[in-house]
Amino acid sequence: MNGDLCRPGCCPVCQARFRGASRCSRCGADLSVLMSLASEAFVLRRAARESLRRGEYRAAEASVQAAQQLHATPEGDLLTWICLACSGNAIAEQA
Numbered sequence: 001m002n003g004d005l006c007r008p009g010c011c012p013v014c015q016a017r018f019r020g021a022s023r024c025s026r027c028g029a030d031l032s033v034l035m036s037l038a039s040e041a042f043v044l045r046r047a048a049r050e051s052l053r054r055g056e057y058r059a060a061e062a063s064v065q066a067a068q069q070l071h072a073t074p075e076g077d078l079l080t081w082i083c084l085a086c087s088g089n090a091i092a093e094q095a
């Protein structure tokens, strides 16, 4: 899901906020695919945070970038920057 097409957590048809249902409460659009992508992105961001805790910075970076491809969020942007900073630190430490 591209963050430019719709705001995260909102119906792409009418912009109503997700309310945890597979159909938009305002316009009735089927949101099941979007919810599935958002859920998968959540799992990938969680994996990225776990990789960061283990010091596996490249794996963390790959997970968060995959998550952002599926469902971009501001929190995911921040996590991406943290992963990139840690990856840079890891390279500097190895040199």
Ligand SMILES: [Zn+2]
Pocket: 011, 012, 013, 014, 015, 016, 024, 025, 026, 027, 028, 029
């Ligand atoms: Zn809607």
